[in-house]
Amino acid sequence: MAKFKYRMQNILDIKEKIESQEKIAYGQANAALNEEQDKLTKLMIRRAGYEKDLRDATVGELDFSEIHRIKGAIETMKVLIRDQMINVHIAEKKVEEVRARLDEVMKERKTHENLKEKAFEEFKQEINAEENKITDELVSYTYHASEDGEE
Numbered sequence: 001m002a003k004f005k006y007r008m009q010n011i012l013d014i015k016e017k018i019e020s021q022e023k024i025a026y027g028q029a030n031a032a033l034n035e036e037q038d039k040l041t042k043l044m045i046r047r048a049g050y051e052k053d054l055r056d057a058t059v060g061e062l063d064f065s066e067i068h069r070i071k072g073a074i075e076t077m078k079v080l081i082r083d084q085m086i087n088v089h090i091a092e093k094k095v096e097e098v099r100a101r102l103d104e105v106m107k108e109r110k111t112h113e114n115l116k117e118k119a120f121e122e123f124k125q126e127i128n129a130e131e132n133k134i135t136d137e138l139v140s141y142t143y144h145a146s147e148d149g150e151e
């Protein structure tokens with residue numbers, strides 16, 4: 001019996017490899033985004049700590065140099081947080097780009113898989129037609145042989 005061989009199997013294999021590479025890139029981009037978001041969270045917590053220190057420093061005996069130092073730290077944290085927000089935004093864009101590439105690669109792979117399935121269905125129909133042809137020839141031969149034997 002004939003064996004099915006998809007003539008574009010090498011292309012399908014390449015598409016699958018590219019898809020797995022894009023999945024890895026997507027995972028890495030997500031990990032980078034999470035890392036940037038964690039940094040942002042830590043900076044915000046740190047700023048909240050400085051703001052608490054400022055409230056504590058303004059209660060009771062006032063130390064103006066300490067208050068000035070804490071205000072400077074809060075301003076520095078605001079700048080760092082703004083910069084980190086930009087980094088988070090860049091990481092989000094990167095994730096979106098990689099996700100779009102992954103979607104495209106997945107569509108291409110799926111298209112080739114569908115083509116392979118269609119080719120396999122055609123192959124099965126050809127085999128079935130060939131088997132029917134052989135069966136018809138066998139029945140016809142047997143019928144004609146039995147007619148020849150009766151005469």
